[in-house]
Amino acid sequence: MMKFPFSPKKATLSIIGLLWVLSYFWPVAAQAQSVPNDSTATVAAGKHYLRSSFHRFWWGEHYRKVWAEPVQVPFLWISKFQGGVEPLKQGGSFQTKNLRLVDKKGREYVLRSIDKDPSKALPTFLQKTFVANLMRDQTSVIHPYGAFIVPALATAADVYHTNPQLVYVADDPALGEFRAEFAHTLALLEERPDGNWETISSFGNPNDIVSSKKAISQMVKSPTHAVEAGRYLRSRLFDMWLSDWSRREDQWRWAVQKKDGQTFYAPIPRDRDHAFFKFNDGVLTKLVGVFKPNYQSFDKTIVGSNVTGLIKSSRQMDSYLLAYLTREEFQQAALDLQARLTDQVIEQALQTWPPQIRELSAAEFANKLKSRRQDLLSAAEAFYKEINEDVLVPGTDAQDTFEFQFEPDGSLLLFHYTHSPDKEKKLIHQKKFLPKETHSISVFGLGDKDTFVLRGTGKNKMNLKLYGGEGTDLLEISPGFQLKGRKILVLDEEDGNEFGKHQKINKKAYVPAAQEFNGDGWLLRHRLH
Incomplete structure (x- = not known):
């Protein structure tokens, strides 16, 4: 019997590594430079994602052109924003630079880098290898400006939402110890839904917002605490329409509302990094998708198999919070969303993008969002079937x-x-x-x-x-x-x-x-x- 010098696993990794090396050195297009002025900077979110046709064949086209396109962005001076905010702490995941800010009224905001580096989550021995480079390259599956069209869509859908702004962080001495890390960063700035936000209608004007852990813990401790199940269902169907598959419990905050001796928790979705995910347009990424069904791509349809992947990260929470809703309530929620998310709503939301991004993405997004809207009823049916097959009732x-x-x-x-x-x-x-x-x-x-x-x-x-x-x-x-x-x-x-x-x-x-x-x-x- 012939013996191979490498195991099949090692051989596969070697082939992938060779393909990456070849694609890395393949010629790429020239890349634009950032040119700041007094009030705005013209910057590209990630010029390094522009890759050769050979690389794109294997690893996907994704949103590479969008990442590499320069746009004009206003400077953020934290010493001036909201009368001056103070940096609190650096946080977030391994992937994103994240800085929490607090204003004079005690309300917090979050500053998150648009570009990400998921390779930092790898074990140390892999962080200098082609595996890390591949992970970094696959950040291009995310639309860097996708989060900025969500507020207009969510408002029409009657779904609570944060209000992200696209900013370029100025080299402001008020950044203090975080100046070197965050100055000259293209970032997303938004409210951090926690505590008192009674002035913000997109949160439901609550005087208290709590984490998923606190909200759900209270619900299982006392029958006087309950979720607003209908609003959560509408939010989840909205997630599916956006192809946002990363909706685990930490992606939610809960507005506390008291009425007639009861405490209700209204869902506030946050962190839309994985909305409009585009993964299945490369030979190897499509193959990976077979083994990672939660990596749902933003295309024209939401069929039953898509729903299985779209709820994979949140299935336990979905099953618990929606256990008592009926099939008719699922259907009605889908019909209501279809009526709210009109062509005009979609087209106006896309106008919030910088002109260069509209040129690259608006037609594609309008086409897909209108098509996916027609599938909301069948998606709701598949969603209902999924969480009612095996029911857990605490x-x-x-x-x-x-x-x-x-x-x-x-x-x-x-x-x-x-x-x-x-x-x-x-x-x-x-x-x-x-x-x-x-x-x-x-x-x-x-x-x-x-x-x-x-x-x-x-x-x-x-x-x-x-x-x-x-x-x-x-x-x-x-x-x-x-x-x-x-x-x-x-x-x-x-x-x-x-x-x-x-x-x-x-x-x-x-x-x-x-x-x-x-x-x-x-x-x-x-x-x-």
Whole structure:
């Protein structure tokens, strides 16, 4: 048998490295220079992304011409902005230079470099290799000016949003210790949604904005805290329209709104770096996309398979926050977005770009956004199916009652009640689950004493799992309860629960992982902490 001197993995890396070396030294076009004047600078976001046709064949055309096109940008003097702001700290990911600023009223802003260097996230031994150069080159999949058209689109869609400005950071002594790092940087400047922003309508004029960790922690601790699910759904469909696939929990902040003794959390999307992503236009990048389905490209369609990738980073949060919304509510949200996002709205939003960028991108974006708008209804349908196939329903750390009404057609009505201090039950959620849509439902009691009530004379066609929680929980079987079909699985952590016996109930001893039977543990297990 013939033996190869390299393993297939090493051979593949060698071939990729050779292709990169060849493409790196292939001739490229001449690049424009930056010419600053008194009030503006003419700069290109990333002239280094202009590459040869050979390189582009393998690694994609992406938005290279846009990155290399010089545009006129106003200077930002932080000593003058908002009457003078003070730099607080450098932060952000490995990819982006990020500087937090605070004004005299205590409101914070974020200054983020337009160009990025994802190679800094690599292990040290790879940061001087062709792998790092390839990662840096692939920043060109991002449209450097995409975030600046989002506010006009989001306003029309009734989706909360930040208000980014394109700036060129002046060499201002007020930058202090950050002067060397940030002076002469093309950057995005926007509000940092945190704390009191009651003067900003694009945040809903809240007097408090909190992180996802704080908002979701409060929701699982107390039934008096809840998400504005309809607004979150509209925001998520809007994300799909923009082909923004990076929507994990840190990409959101939550406006706190109090009404009639309840606290509601309204979603504020932030960080649109991955909107309008263009990845599948090179031979090798298209191949990578097969193994990275979340790398969704901004094209003319949003089909069912696109939705799977678009929600990959946020699926747990989507499933939790949208668990009780109906198919009809998903459809109505899509129809409402279609009506709001008119041709005129799209074309006016594209006018916010510098003239040079409009020349390069406006026609393409207008065509794709109008086409994707037609797919919003089918995207909403695919989204609903994805998160309703296997449903996770947590209770709260307060006393909860879950009632299950089994119907003859195999459907299941779920009612979630909470209890006031005087023990009065109050219905907070309900939904009808259909076996043609839902394969399994897992209900978590979490903290305090919880009750599961089984009633009806129906047929169980779904895998129903009931998890007790901290405290002594009760399984109550109503008179006349009769069930055909699958058995119900009750997982008992054996801390004094009162789980009755029935021929259609399987009881199983269970040791919770990561203390999942209380709110904090459930968040940790499902990566929402």
